[in-house]
Amino acid sequence: MLLFKKAFHEGLTSGAVTLTFRRWQKPHVKVGGRYRCHPIGVLEVDDVKLVDAGAITARDAKRAGFPTRDALLAYLAELGPLDDATPVYRVELHHGGDGDRVQLALEAALSPEDVETIRGKLARMDAKTPWTTETLALIEKHPQIAASKLAAKVGRETLPFKVDVRKLKKLGLTQSFEVGYEISPRGRAYLDAVRKKRKKA
Secondary structure, eight states: OOOOOGGGHHHHHHTSOOEEEEOOSSOSOOTTOEEEETTTEEEEEEEEEEEEGGGOOHHHHHHTTOSSHHHHHHHHHTTSOOOTTOEEEEEEEEEOOOTTTOGGGGOOOOOHHHHHHHHHHHHHHTSSSOOHHHHHHHHHHSTTOOHHHHHHHTTOOHHHHHHHHHHHHHTTSEEEOSSSEEEOHHHHHHHHHHHHHHHHO
16 A cells, blocks of 8 residues: 555546655665555556655656645655655556446455345346456456456457446455456455355255
């Protein structure tokens, strides 16, 4: 998880904030890593460098969501004495999708009644042409793969496929990322419950 105060959320989501500075003893993130930032979604790290505080520029401050360089330095100084030689981690990042924005998707404690409710809703979606089981299995097997590639694997057009995945997302079973999807914690709990019941049958 990568934490930001609420004041930075809008900028992170819009792309106005693409940089942060942290006074860590060691890096807490790595390049290419995807980190949850509740409630706005997922942040993806593009670069991590250890720099001296004196190297921070006015442009860096703007990218980090601060009006001036002095404002950023004052913010960093809240964590302890700061001078030009103080080492800080410079982290470039971007918003990488709504990974955990939907609270329902995070609710993994499902009762037997919850499981049956979800099963019933999926059955209604499958009334004309069954697709939900196949689609959930596809996303589970190929996380964060472009929708166009997933649709092609099952011989479907991309747009109708994406519309169907949104239906699963509304049930809290999947999460969207900048590229592709993943089974959510709620979706995982549902699939585990269904599989456990099948084994007992």
